[in-house]
Amino acid sequence: MPSSIRSVDVHPQPVLSPPAPVAVFLVVTIEPGGEAAVRDLLAGLAGLVRAVGFPSPDGGLCCVAGVGSTAWDRLFGDPRPQELHPFRELEGSRHRAVSTPGDLLFHIRAARTDLCFALAAEIMKRLRDAVTVQDEVQAFAYFDSRNLLGFVDGTENPVGQAAAEAAVVGAEDPAFRGGSYAIVQKYVHDVDAWEALAVEAQEKVIGRSKLTNIELDVPGSHRDVNTVTGPDGEELEILRGAMPFGRPGHGEFGTYFIAYARTPAIPETMLRKMFLGGPESGPDPILDYSQAVTGTLFFIPSVTFLEAIEDRPVTG
Ligand code: HEM
Numbered sequence: 347m348p349s350s351i352r353s354v355d356v357h358p359q360p361v362l363s364p365p366a367p368v369a370v371f372l373v374v375t376i377e378p379g380g381e382a383a384v385r386d387l388l389a390g391l392a393g394l395v396r397a398v399g400f401p402s403p404d405g406g407l408c409c410v411a412g413v414g415s416t417a418w419d420r421l422f423g424d425p426r427p428q429e430l431h432p433f434r435e436l437e438g439s440r441h442r443a444v445s446t447p448g449d450l451l452f453h454i455r456a457a458r459t460d461l462c463f464a465l466a467a468e469i470m471k472r473l474r475d476a477v478t479v480q481d482e483v484q485a486f487a488y489f490d491s492r493n494l495l496g497f498v499d500g501t502e503n504p505v506g507q508a509a510a511e512a513a514v515v516g517a518e519d520p521a522f523r524g525g526s527y528a529i530v531q532k533y534v535h536d537v538d539a540w541e542a543l544a545v546e547a548q549e550k551v552i553g554r555s556k557l558t559n560i561e562l563d564v565p566g567s568h569r570d571v572n573t574v575t576g577p578d579g580e581e582l583e584i585l586r587g588a589m590p591f592g593r594p595g596h597g598e599f600g601t602y603f604i605a606y607a608r609t610p611a612i613p614e615t616m617l618r619k620m621f622l623g624g625p626e627s628g629p630d631p632i633l634d635y636s637q638a639v640t641g642t643l644f645f646i647p648s649v650t651f652l653e654a655i656e657d658r659p660v661t662g
Contacts, residue, residue, distance in 0.1 A: 380476030412644025417449035485589030524648030
């Protein structure tokens with residue numbers, strides 16, 4: 347944790363959970379009048395996860411809930427997380443990062459499909475008349491943490507204290523300590539075009555060797571584009587939890603991208619470099635094989651905030 351979080355009694359949602367074998371990403375919008383049901387659900391979410399997960403202690407069930415910018419005002423009013431805003435669409439010369447609707451995100455993870463399914467079903471039972479589902483993706487770990495382009499994904503993620511520093515809000519926004527920001531994007535891959543490339547060409551796109559996962563020094567590669575530094579040359583980090591999904595029968599092969607960050611400015615810088623290009627490089631070559639079909643920004647309040655919802659005045 348950032349030291350400013352450790353010193354006070356604020357508990358983050360499980361954004362720092364390690365990668366799990368199964369995930370469900372559920373994005374919904376709130377219907378007019380649905381605010382009360384959503385507030386009830388969020389206030390009781392920790393208990394619901396405990397109820398579904400407790401009988402299967404090895405299942406590692408956890409859930410992170412996020413709230414979009416306009417939904418925040420409808421649910422909670424002021425104060426607002428300092429950097430919460432709608433996802434900023436990017437239109438490059440060749441690629442577009444679309445912004446798509448989403449008032450709530452549920453990122454459910456577990457070791458088993460049935461646990462994720464059961465929790466998603468319980469959440470939806472409580473929200474059925476209050477929300478419209480915008481997107482629901484069942485994702486899975488694929489071989490040795492590979493994505494559907496065949497490359498190991500997540501290697502350079504920060505761990506331990508560095509992960510908490512990267513992903514959890516500290517003293518910079520005292521009312522929302524222990525929170526986090528999440529950007530989600532659903533990407534679909536053109537696997538035929540990708541598989542037509544020689545492995546060496548694929549490795550130049552990613553910036554790592556495919557079999558051994560060793561870093562390659564390739565300017566303009568996905569890895570290079572996403573290595574961003576701050577004013578003092580320090581590397582700026584995010585915590586990625588991307589997972590593969592797909593339906594081979596429908597020709598669908600994708601990566602559900604999620605980045606947790608202490609400030610949305612860091613993943614936004616990465617996205618600008620990827621989609622618009624930067625001074626030293628063009629757009630990210632991974633986008634020639636991957637199209638973003640959704641894009642939404644959420645704030646992830648702390649568990650402490652969620653448990654105190656009943657004490658906040660109703661705004662919606
Ligand atoms: C099509 C979607 C994407 C795929 C398939 C993908 C895949 C990968 C792979 C295979 C790596 C190398 C191994 C690793 O360190 O994880 C990587 C690194 C990375 N990606 Fe992505 N990625 C995608 C989208 C994004 C987006 C949208 C962002 C940022 C907003 C991003 C940020 C990063 C970062 C920060 C690294 C680590 C760079 C480093 O320090 O070496 N990726 N990605």
